Amino acid sequence: MKWKGRRQSDNVIDSRGKRVAQTAGAGMLLNFVGRRFGFKGILILMAVFGMLWITGLVDPSLFLGGTTQTQSGPVEASPAEQERFDFVTVVLADTEDVWNGVFSAYGKDYPEPQLEIYRGRVQTQCGMGAAQMGPFYCPNDQKVYIDLGFYDELEQTFQAPGDFAQAYVIAHEVGHHIQTLLGTSQKVAAMRNRPDYNEYSVRLELQADYYAGVWANHNQRYLDEGDIMEAVRAANAIGDDAIQGRMQGRVVPHTFTHGTSEQRTRWFTKGLKSGRLEDGDTFSMPYEDL
Secondary structure (H helix, E strand, O other): OOOOOOOOOOEEEOOOOEEEEEEOOOOOOHHHHHHHHHHHHHHHHHHHHHHHHOOOOHHHHHHHOOOOEEEEEEOOOOOHHHHHHHHHHHEEEEEEEHHHHHHHHHOOOOOOOEEEEEEEEEEEEEEEEEEEHHOOEEOOOOOEEEEEEHHHHHOOOHOOOHHHHHHHHHHHHHHHHHHHHEEEHHHHOOOOOOOOOHHHHHHHHHHHHHHHHHHHHHHHHHHHOHHHHHHHHHHHHHHHHHHHHHHHHHOHHOOOOOOHHHHHHHHHHHHHHOOOHHOOOOOOOOHHOO
């Protein structure tokens, strides 16, 4: 991806110098499991928690955090980490340019999200976030959060290297911001206690993949040969079936929350080919046709 020397977003918050100490709350379990069992243990824990959350047996605020203390200090970064930092600020700027243009074509303003880059843990208006959760979007504060160490996991654990694979991750989370602006996320959140909520979660995630493809469509002048395959490889690696098969040794379709590898790849590719906001309706078709 051609990114060096290009505009960097002003909507980036560098929180890498902050240290968040969690003094209470079940969120400490996440860090314990991460230290004891590694990233695989985190994924299994989150899958179990997701089912408990969906069934209403667990209050998500208990998992995401308790009382916290935050200290700030100087940011010390290796040249490699700083290059990643600069890269994601350019990717965010790209998403701003694309979505400002798309929304303007519909006569709408595009309130730009912020991107907060942190290390370890971060306090958000959706609760306590942790690096082990991977990149995420919080609709309550309209921010995308990422610990840049996730890109090591993307390359090593998920076997999805490349700068455009990294860009796809940011574009997907910005896709959730689009859904918040359009009211889609709020409608899905209101269905949380329904028995078919998982299906709506999958629809939401696949639409975010579609929106990532729309961004790529409008950004092709900056792409190098092989970039699209990097994004496709990443989408394929983080499908529910791929993750469950790798971590659990079996696939349980009714617990899917993000879609299969094939679905995620297909909806990203559909957005890439279309480039149109309105072609990404993942909610009107039968679930089995997604």
